Amino acid sequence: MHPVVEQVTQRIIKRSQSTRRAYLLQMKAAEEQGVHRGTLSCGNLAHGFAACNPHDKDVLKMVNQVNVAMVSAYNDMLSAHQPFESYPNQIREAIRDVGSVAQFAGGVPAMCDGVTQGQPGMELSLFSRDVIAMATAVSLSHNMFDAALYLGVCDKIVPGLLMGALRFGHLPTVFVPAGPMPSGLPNKEKARIRQEYAQGKIGRDELLQCESDSYHSAGTCTFYGTANSNQMMVEMMGLHLPGSSFVNPGTELREQLTRYAAQQAVRLTAQNGRFTPMYEIVDEKSLVNGIVALLATGGSTNHTMHIIAIAAAAGVIIDWQDFSDLSDVVPLIARVYPNGEADINHFHAAGGVGYIVRELLGAGYLHNDVMTIMGHGLSLYTQEPFLQDGKLVWREGTATSLDDKVLRPASAPFSTNGGLKLLRGNLGRGVIKVSAVAEEHRVVEAPAIVFNDQDDLADAFKRGELEKDFIAVVRYQGPNAIGMPELHKLTPYLGTLQDKGFKVALVTDGRMSGASGKVPAAIHVWPEARLGGPLACVQDGDIIRLNASTGELRLLADNDSWLQRPTQEPTVVKQHGLGMGRELFGPMRSQVNEAERGATVFSFITDADLVPQQLLGDSSEAGRNSEIEA
Incomplete structure (x- = not known):
């Protein structure tokens, strides 16, 4: 490991000792309660599967079978989220094929910052992240589920889903992306036309045509903003399938990846393989990996708040000094608009996430000793997915950049620091x-x-x-x-x-x-x-x-x-506190903390001694502590 990366990681671990212990105690207690459907009364359970088909009802009556929750941010307003419309049926079918059941547990709100930029609705944007976290908790509050799939892509949505998911961190968890739209108008040309409009040199018709040529179909916007930074971060933390973040929607490969992600959630349960709860995946090292990847690729500044809030939900305390110290040593090895002219499709074609993982691991900037949804070791994420005779397979990705204007090796970066x-x-x-x-x-x-x-x-x-x-x-x-x-x-x-x-x-x-x-x-x-x-x-x-x-x-x-x-x-x-629903968010404005603490309204238990005794179940705290420390 690079000494500064190791030093920052150890600093975070030491700083978070009490809060992380409290978090793990809560998650371990929830885990030890067993299959939650088994704790429900007959009336509770009957309500929970009343609308299911007869086959799924029979499976759910056998409480040793897996029920997977789907929490989705689908809506038609976000091009990145529109593809999720068809996912529930794909996922139900895929999970039935392995003898289990998937239920749509809940939807969470998802607003588009591209639509609300400069408008009153933008003042709800940041708080929508915390609302999404709460909506995620409501979705999972029925105690019906053995694992969870989270369907989200864009700016506040993925951070909100992560925050909510981490409070149910005892569940095996897989995040399911939808992929970017195909490339449209080059980003440099888009920026030029926007500036000409600002100067009054062109009219609104020309500007609208430019924007329509840029944002032209279903899928994530192709620049490297917060939405695509989310995908980079989640894959680097081991919560996506390897190489799945930037596969375009509507393709056969995308559909097969969605099926595999759904079935992988089942494989991670105690009933079907190696039990891997989310709390084993998201820890201090995986969070540092997420930060390093964003710095190495010029990711969104919004994550200087989002990662702090996400980490807090997992009992980990991160601050801006950690970001800055890492940035001083992590090389910038990708140039994607606005840090270059290429878009995210060019990035993916040039080597993508697999190349980033290979380079940063080889140079000692990433922790390999982490758990992922694919098993132990981030090195699994140097692989790329392909279709072979209609079957999904993974092969080793490229060891060299296929376009050195977009991706470079860590030994010859665009910049020696993360910017x-x-x-x-x-x-x-x-x-x-x-x-x-x-x-x-x-x-x-x-x-x-x-x-x-x-x-x-x-x-x-x-x-x-x-x-x-x-x-x-x-x-x-x-x-x-x-x-x-x-x-x-x-x-x-x-x-x-x-x-x-x-x-x-x-x-x-x-x-x-x-x-x-x-x-x-x-x-x-x-x-x-x-x-x-x-x-x-x-x-x-x-x-x-x-x-x-x-x-x-x-x-x-x-x-x-x-x-x-x-x-x-x-x-x-x-x-600014009135109109367009902003008055409903007055309580959130009044209790939000500062940006360096995540700009969130949440506070979490910060001392293991404050964990309520009823959360600890029947096991002794001493025995549980020794297991966690081991």
Whole structure:
């Protein structure tokens, strides 16, 4: 292992000792209760299979047979999730073929950030992750299931499903992807047309045609944003089938992978093979593997919050220093838009996840000694799926990149670091993604222009007031204020100004999209402005230094007197709490924690001594502890 990767991993293990122990105690207690259908009364059980066909009813009456839960984020609004419409029947059939039953346990909400960017609905986006986690818990609350399949792809959906699934971590668990849409309009051309529209050079008809040519069919959007970063992370954590993340929907290979994933969930149960609960798969090492893979591929900045929240659900404590220390040593070996011109289909064709695993394992950046849904060892994930005479088989993937503009070996990377940096200074703590930011744009020192709403910046651009060097401070965007919306709408404006030769940057307590790119952006800054953070005290003309190379985020002043300036929450914050359902999320805004703790409303038991005795069953705590430690 690379010494820094090992050091960070051990630091996380030590920091999480008490919380992880509490989590394992809970999961072990749930596991030892046995097949949950066996604990239900006859009335409970009859309700649970009342709508099943006679064959499935007979199977479920025999409580030693497997019942697999399906939790799906299907809807027609998300192109990535539309293929899931046909999955339940495919899965039921596949699981019946191995003598078991699958039931659709529940659906979870799934909103599309691409539809809501710059709209009021975007202010529900981050909180939808926690709602999805709760909906997952409701789906599994019936105690009918021996294993679970989770069907999700996009931005908040997979993190929410993971958080919910981990609270049922005693169940064998498989995540089932749907794959990306085929390639459409090249991403570089799409970015050019968006900037021309922002400058008024083309009309809405041309812009709509561009967007339609880019997002043109069922499947995940093809850029490397949060959705495809999710798929990379989940496969690297051993919860997908090897090589399954980026196979296009509607193909025979995709269908066979779905069937195999369904049957693999059955194989992981105690009744049918080597019992492998989720809590054995998701641990400190697998989480570090997920972070390393995202850093090595230029993954979404949203995961600086999502992975922290996911880890917390498993009793593991991760912070931004862990991300930053790993980023300093993990090489960037993939360039996928917005960090390059290739899309995710090009990435998959050039070698894909299997190549990433092979390179990072060989160079000592990944832990191989982890459990996966395929067995022990991440090295199983250097393989790729193929159809041989109609049967699904795995073969070793390519050992060399098939396109060195997209994938490179760890010994000759695009960059020697992962391109993510922790920012610190008198303006607070935040993160910046620099893997797509040119070297000459990584240090910006300029006067601040302060905005309390993203639309104000757009209006200032249209009035021609931003033709100069400046740092845009877009504040009161944090989770406690308005739910921490993505500010991707600002990218074309700031990108245009940067292209004109101006030194520009963004500093915000909000988020940027997983597709954020060439403009330096200090994001997720906390303490957020609404809670009295330093951003609330910034005024137009203050000189700010953003240094992505050294990790500095600072207002330049002779002393700290600027922190004593009177502040007043703008009226616009209260206005953002009303309409489009936002008033329903007021309680979540009021109790959410900061970005570096995951920006979540959840708190988990942090001390094993607080685990309720009834969760511990009949076994002695001492005996259980020795088993966990072993």
